[in-house]
Amino acid sequence: MQDSYLHTGSGFQNYRGIINLAIVLLILSNMRVALDNLLKYGVLVDPTQWLEYLIRDPHNVRALALISFSNVMILTAYITELALSKSYIQESLGSALHFINSFFILIIPLVYVFVYQPTPIWSSLACSTYSMAFIKLISYKDVNRWCRKDKMSKKQKTPDVQNLVQYPNNLTLKDLYYFMFVPTLCYELNFPKTPYIRKNFLLRRIVELVLLLQLIMGLIQQWMIPAVVNSMQPFDEMDYYRMIERMLKLAIPNHFIWLLFFYCYFHSYLNILGEITYFGDRQFYLDWWNAETIPYFWRTWNIPVHRWATRHVYKPMLKAGFRNSQASTVVFLISAFFHEYLVSVPLRMFRLWSFIGMVAQIPLASVISRFLSGNYGNVAVWLSLILGQPIAILMYVHDYYLANAA
Incomplete structure (x- = not known):
């Protein structure tokens, strides 16, 4: 009879305890860093500082006026679609007017920022407003054009449900402004709606939004700003070891703030908008935290943008005869452009290295998908995600600091 020990052995098959150890060590190490920050700088959190900054900022009135001016572009798109529906103008002229209107939506914030040089916060608000208007009006234009084609080809079907809006009855200012406020980027003639407002749900989301915004601003004041300020000298001296140390020191608070902002915006804020507008489609994100490839992350972390890109860029390119890889690359480049637009314009600088870094994710995605899978992916x-953002933040802040040091 063989001894039973010959059929036994040791090995690493269940990693649960090791993972728990890693979590405990991560918590303890970050507690030490947080305590070191408090001992070194004291309490820097001031909840009223941000509010005072926004109110006393000399650019606030001008920025609010610029944001209000975006209504001119919205009305221009509405009037153009109304004229097209009544055949007052041809499709070619309508397309030209939409193109000019879209061009000015992107160029006006750029001119405002570089001429008046407002602070980054108000610049970001203006650029975000105009970018959102640009994306939504593209969808508004496309959907109405598709409806006109269906009507001309007599393929438009009679709705089975009463009170279902059909083209061109949707062309009202009320309908357009409803679309501008609901938490979606894709226009529909008939949006899914909820029957009533859930007051308890709405109150929870509002409390979350207020508390999380205070937490984010407090972490920026207490943790991020000192780390960024202390990183300027190593960048000036090109001290690579200290640069890496500062980047790693910034990585954890930066990503923690990014996670809080994600929840704050995609869960709390968008659900508030959806609740007060009776908007029924609340799928704003999927399980991007389980992503094993970068493409899956990009498809799931921002569902409104993904749906817009699929509907108005990806599928039209496939119908036009482009390959899947070509359409995907164009979608990614458009996403990279808007990410850079929302960062570069408020800071009054465009850095080629940043755009190249965004584009570099295309081959990086291919490498991860090919060689890594499952937990490794x-x-x-x-x-x-954790290391890429701190590098971009430090380099942009460093360049902004140098450009405004004088």
Whole structure:
């Protein structure tokens, strides 16, 4: 009879305890860093500082006026679609008017920022407003054009449900402004709606939004700003070891703030908008934290943008005869452009290295998908998120600091 020990052995098959150890060590190390920050700088959190900054900022009135001016572009798109529906103008002229209107939507914030040089906060608010208007009006234009084609080809079907809006009865200012406020980027003639407002749900989301915004601003004051300020000298001296140390020191608070902002915006804020507008489609994100590839992350972390890109860029390109890889690349480049637009314009600078870094994710995504899978792929995605953002933040802040030091 063989001894039973010959059929036994040791090995690493269940990693639960090791993972728990890693979590405990991560918590303890970050507690030490947080305590070191408090001992070194004291309490820097001031909840009223941000509000005072926004109110006393000399650019606030001008920025609010610029944001209000975006209504001119919205009305221009509405009048153009109304004229097209009544055949007052041809499709070619309507397309030209929409193109000119879209061009000015993107160029006006750029001119405002570089001429008046407002602070980054108000610049970001203006650029975000105009970018949102640009994306939504593209969808508004496309859907109405598709409806006109269906009507001309007599393919428009009679609705089975009463009170269902059909083209061109949707062309009202009320309908357009409803679309501008609901938490979606894709226009529909008939949006899904909820029957009533859930007051308890709405109150929870409002409390979350207020508390999380205070937490984010407090973490920026207490943790981010000192780390960024202390990173200026190593960048000036090109001290690579200290640059890496500062980047790693910034990585954890930066990503923690990014996670809080994600929840604050995509869960709390968008649900508030959806609730007060009776908007029924609340799928704003999927399980991007389980992403094993970068493409899956980009498809799931921002569902409104993904749906817009699929509907108005990806599928039209496929119908036009482009390959899947070509359409995907164009979608990614458009996403990279808007990410850079929302960062570069408020800071009054465009850095080619940043855009190249965004584009570099295309081959990076291919490498991760090809060589890594499962948990290894998920770890690679998290590393790209945690380390990529601090590098971009430090380099942009450093360049902004140098440009405004004089």
